[in-house]
Amino acid sequence: MRTVHHILQLKRHSYPTLQALIRSGQLKGNPKLRLQHDRASGLLYEAKPELLEALSDSTLLYGDVALHTELYRLPSSEYAALVRQSPRFQQHPGLEELSVALRSPTLSVTEAARLLESAVAQEPQPDAQPRLVQPDSLFSAVWDRERLVLQRSGDDWFLVLFFQVQATQPDLFTHRLEVSLDLGSKPLVYASTSEERAHRTQPCETDLIWQVRSRLSPQARRLLDRIVFSWHQAQLQRVSDFLCRHAFYVYAEDLRYKDMKPTFVQRSRRNGVLDFHECWMHTRLQLAGIGLEKVNPRHTSLRCSYCPGHPFGHRDGDIFFCPTCRRRMNAHRNATRNIMRLGMVKAKRWRRAA
Ligand SMILES: [Zn+2]
Structure with a gap:
């Protein structure tokens, strides 16, 4: 098992939330904190240990604070771990069937548009199974749900998530x-x-x-x-x-x-x-x-x-x-x-x- 971190850019509408966390002292800048192989320069903020949970592909819960990013950009085994370890994760039903249907060579543009519009018309459902991701045959991951670092670089904010990853078939x-x-x-x-x-x-x-x-x-x-x-x-x-x-x-x-x-x-x-x-x-x-x-x-x-x-x-x-x-x-x-x-x-x- 090795600790691996991943850096994801936060959506701009999460920035005021972060400013509030800094003002309330829940988030403290730590100039001594270092990330391995980090190419972005900026100040790192260490969040206090608090159970993290993903609510959807784009929402992460830190305590009772919601942060918005694109969680599906994680490597597949890390993403799968994050979904499985988030009991309240929600997704649109039928994503995998929709993905298969969109690749059909006989599908018309009208039908494809109809399928997509009717998929988003349905409310997302609780579903803590990773969807739209290929199982990784060589690596497995566990999400460290208590560890969170935020990084400010210029005007941008990034979320740093930590995982224990291991090769399953070295x-x-x-x-x-x-x-x-x-x-x-x-x-x-x-x-x-x-x-x-x-x-x-x-x-x-x-x-x-x-x-x-x-x-x-x-x-x-x-x-x-x-x-x-x-x-x-x-x-x-x-x-x-x-x-x-x-x-x-x-x-x-x-x-x-x-x-x-x-x-x-x-x-x-x-x-x-x-x-x-x-x-x-x-x-x-x-x-x-x-x-x-x-x-x-x-x-x-x-x-x-x-x-x-x-x-x-x-x-x-x-x-x-x-x-x-x-x-x-x-x-x-x-x-x-x-x-x-x-x-x-x-x-x-x-x-x-x-
Ligand atoms: Zn030549």
């Missing part, structure tokens, strides 16, 4: 391959291994989903986004499962918010790629004892991975063309080759220094 971690990842939107993740094999996530969003989305009420749209998120999460979980089973070292781009286009951030938050990159992958690899090296993403998709000196080529969607060696290749494959090369150099430097 003998399946083979530590064989080096794997490099190219993260994006289509596909979400493209992985190449040191055996020159490639794996990619499957597309989740169909045209139908986009057409339906524009017709929905705000509540039905939120439910649709939640369901589509779960499809992406299942794909991303498969990647982290693959990494845990086969990787010995993983190389990925070091994505930083300040360098990303706002549209990329928005899309990657919606499809879970940022959650995967910032949190899911980290905790899983660490628990499985697999190394992770992040490299500067600058030009990794624009330079030829085969030519000496790695000259610039042309990228057009999924195709990369190098005018020097005349190779035309999959652009994601080219990027992962560059990421692997840079990552290996960086990892070797670290190991030498250690």
Whole structure:
């Protein structure tokens, strides 16, 4: 069992509640408190031990104070633990059937909209079974319901939740391959291994989903986004499962918010790629004892991975063309080759220094 923490951004309408907790002394800033691998700088506030409970996907109860966030962004076993340990958890009935129905190739836009609107018209019911989440075959979690830290960074507030997580089948971690990842939107993740094999996530969003989305009420749209998120999460979980089973070292781009286009951030938050990159992958690899090296993403998709000196080529969607060696290749494959090369150099430097 290892203690793992997860950081979730709070919704803005929870901010006045936090200010009130600070004024009443229930929440105290602690400059000595540290979180492992925390990239956000800011002041941490330690809440006094009080039994935490989740009331829904978006509401967490601390004592009698409700805080609002997106709890479903937790890795699947942590989310499942949180739901199971929250006896008053409420959900819309029939979520799983709805998720299956929305993936049917014969579904019309009108029918999809009707299904979603009638789902949100029903009151959420007490249901402490995790829904819309794939069981994790490699890890299990227990939520530490008495421990809560809040983090203020600039104008934003984050919730830090703690879990005890353990690998359920550590003998399946083979530590064989080096794997490099190219993260994006289509596909979400493209992985190449040191055996020159490639794996990619499957597309989740169909045209139908986009057409339906524009017709929905705000509540039905939120439910649709939640369901589509779960499809992406299942794909991303498969990647982290693959990494845990086969990787010995993983190389990925070091994505930083300040360098990303706002549209990329928005899309990657919606499809879970940022959650995967910032949190899911980290905790899983660490628990499985697999190394992770992040490299500067600058030009990794624009330079030829085969030519000496790695000259610039042309990228057009999924195709990369190098005018020097005349190779035309999959652009994601080219990027992962560059990421692997840079990552290996960086990892070797670290190991030498250690
Ligand atoms: Zn070339």
